[in-house]
Amino acid sequence: MSRDLNITVAVRCRGRNQREVAQKSSIVVTVPTVSGANEVIINTTGDVGIAAQLNSKRYTVDKVFGPSASQALLFAEVAQPLFHEFIQGYNCTMLVYGMTSTGKTYTMTGDEQLDGNDSLRENAGIIPRIMFQLFDTLKEQNLDHIVKCSFIELYNEELKDLLDNDGNEQYKKLRIFDSTPDSRNNSPKLSQRNNAKKYNYKLRRTSMQPSTSTTTGTSNSPQPSPGPNDNNTIYIQNLQEFHITSANEGLALLQKGLNHRQVATTKMNDFSSRSHTIFTITLYKQHQGELFRLSKMNLVDLAGSENISRSGALNQRAKEAGSINQSLLTLGRVINALADKSSHVPFRESKLTRLLQDSLGGNTKTALIATISPAKVTSDETCSTLEYASKAKNIKNKPQLGSFVMKDILLKNVTTELAKLKNDLLSTKAKDGIFMSQEHYKEMNHDMENYKTELDEAKRLVKSLNEKVNGLTEEKQRLTKSLDLQNIKTDSLNNSINDLQKKIMISSETERQLSNQIVQLDETTTSLKDDIKTFKQKELSIDSKFKLILNDQLKILKEKFLNQLHELQAYDDESFEVQPHIDDLQKEISSSLTILETNIRDSYQSCIGEFLKETPELFKEIEGNVTNINSLSIHFYKQISENLSDISEEYNNLKQYLNDRLFQNNHEERLGNYVNKTTELMEQSSSNLMENVKEMVENYLISNKQLLVDSMQRSTNDIIEQEMKLLKPRQQKWESSIELINKCDSLSNTYFNNMNNTLHSTKSNINVSNEKIKESVIKINDRFSDQERNERRNIITENTTINDNIKQIVTKTSTLKSRFDETHILAKHSINEINGLDKSIRTILHDIEPETTTRVVEQNIFLKDNSTKMDSGSKSPLKVSSNNLDFSEVESNNNNTKKRRLSRNNIDGYIKLQK
Numbered sequence: 029m030s031r032d033l034n035i036t037v038a039v040r041c042r043g044r045n046q047r048e049v050a051q052k053s054s055i056v057v058t059v060p061t062v063s064g065a066n067e068v069i070i071n072t073t074g075d076v077g078i079a080a081q082l083n084s085k086r087y088t089v090d091k092v093f094g095p096s097a098s099q100a101l102l103f104a105e106v107a108q109p110l111f112h113e114f115i116q117g118y119n120c121t122m123l124v125y126g127m128t129s130t131g132k133t134y135t136m137t138g139d140e141q142l143d144g145n146d147s148l149r150e151n152a153g154i155i156p157r158i159m160f161q162l163f164d165t166l167k168e169q170n171l172d173h174i175v176k177c178s179f180i181e182l183y184n185e186e187l188k189d190l191l192d193n194d195g196n197e198q199y200k201k202l203r204i205f206d207s208t209p210d211s212r213n214n215s216p217k218l219s220q221r222n223n224a225k226k227y228n229y230k231l232r233r234t235s236m237q238p239s240t241s242t243t244t245g246t247s248n249s250p251q252p253s254p255g256p257n258d259n260n261t262i263y264i265q266n267l268q269e270f271h272i273t274s275a276n277e278g279l280a281l282l283q284k285g286l287n288h289r290q291v292a293t294t295k296m297n298d299f300s301s302r303s304h305t306i307f308t309i310t311l312y313k314q315h316q317g318e319l320f321r322l323s324k325m326n327l328v329d330l331a332g333s334e335n336i337s338r339s340g341a342l343n344q345r346a347k348e349a350g351s352i353n354q355s356l357l358t359l360g361r362v363i364n365a366l367a368d369k370s371s372h373v374p375f376r377e378s379k380l381t382r383l384l385q386d387s388l389g390g391n392t393k394t395a396l397i398a399t400i401s402p403a404k405v406t407s408d409e410t411c412s413t414l415e416y417a418s419k420a421k422n423i424k425n426k427p428q429l430g431s432f433v434m435k436d437i438l439l440k441n442v443t444t445e446l447a448k449l450k451n452d453l454l455s456t457k458a459k460d461g462i463f464m465s466q467e468h469y470k471e472m473n474h475d476m477e478n479y480k481t482e483l484d485e486a487k488r489l490v491k492s493l494n495e496k497v498n499g500l501t502e503e504k505q506r507l508t509k510s511l512d513l514q515n516i517k518t519d520s521l522n523n524s525i526n527d528l529q530k531k532i533m534i535s536s537e538t539e540r541q542l543s544n545q546i547v548q549l550d551e552t553t554t555s556l557k558d559d560i561k562t563f564k565q566k567e568l569s570i571d572s573k574f575k576l577i578l579n580d581q582l583k584i585l586k587e588k589f590l591n592q593l594h595e596l597q598a599y600d601d602e603s604f605e606v607q608p609h610i611d612d613l614q615k616e617i618s619s620s621l622t623i624l625e626t627n628i629r630d631s632y633q634s635c636i637g638e639f640l641k642e643t644p645e646l647f648k649e650i651e652g653n654v655t656n657i658n659s660l661s662i663h664f665y666k667q668i669s670e671n672l673s674d675i676s677e678e679y680n681n682l683k684q685y686l687n688d689r690l691f692q693n694n695h696e697e698r699l700g701n702y703v704n705k706t707t708e709l710m711e712q713s714s715s716n717l718m719e720n721v722k723e724m725v726e727n728y729l730i731s732n733k734q735l736l737v738d739s740m741q742r743s744t745n746d747i748i749e750q751e752m753k754l755l756k757p758r759q760q761k762w763e764s765s766i767e768l769i770n771k772c773d774s775l776s777n778t779y780f781n782n783m784n785n786t787l788h789s790t791k792s793n794i795n796v797s798n799e800k801i802k803e804s805v806i807k808i809n810d811r812f813s814d815q816e817r818n819e820r821r822n823i824i825t826e827n828t829t830i831n832d833n834i835k836q837i838v839t840k841t842s843t844l845k846s847r848f849d850e851t852h853i854l855a856k857h858s859i860n861e862i863n864g865l866d867k868s869i870r871t872i873l874h875d876i877e878p879e880t881t882t883r884v885v886e887q888n889i890f891l892k893d894n895s896t897k898m899d900s901g902s903k904s905p906l907k908v909s910s911n912n913l914d915f916s917e918v919e920s921n922n923n924n925t926k927k928r929r930l931s932r933n934n935i936d937g938y939i940k941l942q943k
């Protein structure tokens with residue numbers, strides 16, 4: 029009764045080879061050094077420490093061998109147990125599987141040469157060792173036996189007999205056939221089976237049952253009866269089996285076959301096996317009496333499961349790799365299906381799996397050795413190999429003992445074959461051409477019939493396969509189309525990826541530049557801080573200058589104004605001092621008149637009376653006018669004083685405001701200006717450095733600039749609004765002070781006009797009184813006689829007091845006039861002084877204006893964005909331009925008086941600009 033038995037799986041990890049060492053590829057595979065270990069750990073993540081332990085992949089198999097494991101150890105641990113089974117009569121298979129250059133051939137064959145003592149060398153692999161062990165054991169057991177060998181190669185899905193034709197290039201094509209009961213019924217081997225039945229022995233067939241060759245001098249294989257799984261066993265047509273009687277003969281065959289094997293140099297292996305090979309040892313060992321047990325040992329060296337690009341396979345090598353991969357791919361699917369106990373196992377999809385059908389999940393005892401490299405560079409393939417290995421461990425076989433063959437059948441078989449060969453040889457010697465014995469001819473005809481039947485079957489199979497192929501071709505076309513589509517998509521994706529990579533590069537470049545510019549900005553900020561310091565110092569010096577100038581000059585101005593007012597007052601006072609003179613004059617005139625009255629009282633009574641009647645009225649009028657002048661002067665003085673105190677207060681307020689606010693409020697804007705300056709620098713450097721990606725960078729800058737400008741605009745508007753709020757009360761005060769000044773001006777004008785009028789009227793009154801006096805005198809003269817006239821003339825001409833008084837009046841009138849002129853000159857002078865003061869203020873304001881660079885930056889910033897383009901004068905909301913406080917000269921109606929007026933329009937203009 030057969031029992032299920034898992035495939036034995038071993039892993040052999042070699043040390044790093046020279047290529048891997050040269051590549052400095054680290055070791056990522058950990059294999060325990062202790063024997064009996066069954067776990068392989070591979071660290072694919074590059075982690076270290078605990079992370080490496082956690083993230084490493086672990087694979088469990090039956091046995092693990094590290095680089096230090098010798099060929100002898102591997103043979104003892106893996107091959108020998110299987111060899112014992114083989115000797116006992118089990119069919120066994122041993123496979124080596126792994127990536128190229130990992131040591132498959134080294135493990136399976138190794139050094140197949142013998143040393144000087146005809147002994148195995150240290151590096152001899154499994155096949156030579158089995159060969160030696162077999163003959164040693166057979167010798168020990170001293171049993172009759174027949175040992176045969178065959179060696180086949182599967183290369184590019186073509187089967188080849190590696191032991192065929194000594195040096196002849198013409199290899200016979202090998203064909204795999206399914207051994208069905210029907211086909212066998214007609215075959216000549218049936219008689220053998222029937223014979224076996226006759227002997228009442230249970231005979232079983234094994235996989236890879238070779239067909240007997242009819243053409244060469246090889247031994248024929250007797251055909252045992254079919255076993256329970258014979259429905260799907262296969263045999264290989266034309267395969268030759270060679271009878272060997274010693275290990276040396278076996279090794280010679282092995283060497284012969286290896287010489288015919290497809291080997292090539294690849295990037296990863298100088299002698300890379302490009303094919304799968306199966307070396308089969310068939311043993312007929314005497315079991316009991318005449319009974320021989322048939323067992324087979326299949327030693328399979330698979331081609332490398334390599335990555336085409338990494339192995340450097342080109343053209344033929346790539347094609348090989350393709351078909352190698354195709355076979356191995358199917359092998360993998362077969363392993364998966366068997367491990368998963370799938371209902372369908374795709375054995376028929378490749379020749380390799382057809383050949384290995386009985387070894388995987390069949391009746392053989394199987395061992396798989398997975399060979400791996402420890403290097404990081406092959407870690408992907410190593411993982412894939414280990415996946416296969418650990419999967420294969422789950423495959424269960426039902427090993428059964430090999431079939432029995434009767435000795436006489438064996439002998440008959442051999443004898444028949446020999447006789448056939450002899451007949452053929454004789455016929456060939458006798459005549460040219462193809463001659464053979466009747467019996468052989470009949471047998472051949474029979475075989476031909478069988479082949480025809482098989483051919484018909486094959487044709488049917490081909491037809492159904494063609495149909496399948498057509499379906500598959502259509503499917504392939506459909507897939508090709510979708511593949512083309514996918515390729516197009518992949519191309520466009522690749523393009524996008526390239527574009528994205530370029531963009532990422534550009535972005536990282538931009539980022540780098542931005543970080544440079546941030547460094548520049550930092551430097552600029554530092555220099556800005558220095559500038560602020562300098563400005564503070566300047567501010568202090570300007571402030572002190574300003575104070576000095578304003579204090580001194582305004583003091584002088586004020587004093588001058590006061591002096592003028594005093595003078596005006598003095599003038600008024602003096603005008604009051606005219607009164608005593610007038611009184612004196614009056615007295616003198618009255619005393620003269622009294623004298624005259626006394627002298628001519630009688631004769632000139634009427635004239636004197638009339639004169640006395642008119643004179644008081646005249647002087648009353650003069651007195652009234654003078655009183656008016658006096659009161660007007662007082663009023664004017666009061667007004668001037670009030671206005672001056674208002675002006676002085678306003679000046680103080682203005683000064684305080686300038687001290688408190690003018691320089692403090694400007695910093696944020698200046699910072700903003702520097703930000704703008706930096707933006708400009710960024711723009712400039714970006715345009716220089718990113719010409720190739722101009723469009724993208726421009727868009728980027730425009731969006732950023734827009735953002736920046738918007739935020740600047742908002743902040744500027746906020747600042748303007750804030751400043752306007754602060755400025756408004758000031759503005760109102762300024763306006764009221766202007767009104768006051770204007771009022772003062774108009775009062776001054778009125779005063780001067782009134783003064784002028786009064787003086788005019790005084791003058792005209794005096795003229796009138798003079799005229800009247802003259803008229804009176806003329807009248808008196810007329811009335812006097814010439815003598816009296818002479819006397820009277822003498823009185824008047826000799827009267828010095830009158831003359832003096834009149835002279836004094838004339839002198840005072842001219843003094844008055846000259847004082848008016850002086851006042852005018854003083855007023856002019858004051859205006860000049862004010863102009864001087866104005867200039868000083870302008871100069872100071874000019875000095876305290878922000879540096880030209882700031883102005884340029886401001887201009888640039890505002891010019892950058894057309895939507896925010898503004899007049900350069902309106903950029904600094906806190907900047908008090910000297911132009912804005914300009915005094916314009918306004919010609920007074922009075923030709924002699926020029927007055928300075930703080931133009932309301934100028935202030936309005938200034939406020940508009942700020943808005």
Ligand SMILES: Nc1ncnc2c1ncn2[C@@H]1O[C@H](COP(=O)(O)OP(=O)(O)OP(=O)(O)O)[C@@H](O)[C@H]1O
Nearest residue numbers: 042127128129130131132133134297300301331332
């Ligand atoms: N365990 C090992 N100890 C020492 N040398 C080894 C070992 N394994 C492999 N080698 C050496 O590595 C080289 C490649 O080995 P081998 O040809 O057996 O690889 P392979 O897997 O059969 O490759 P391919 O699939 O390309 O045929 C050989 O020179 C072999 O001697």
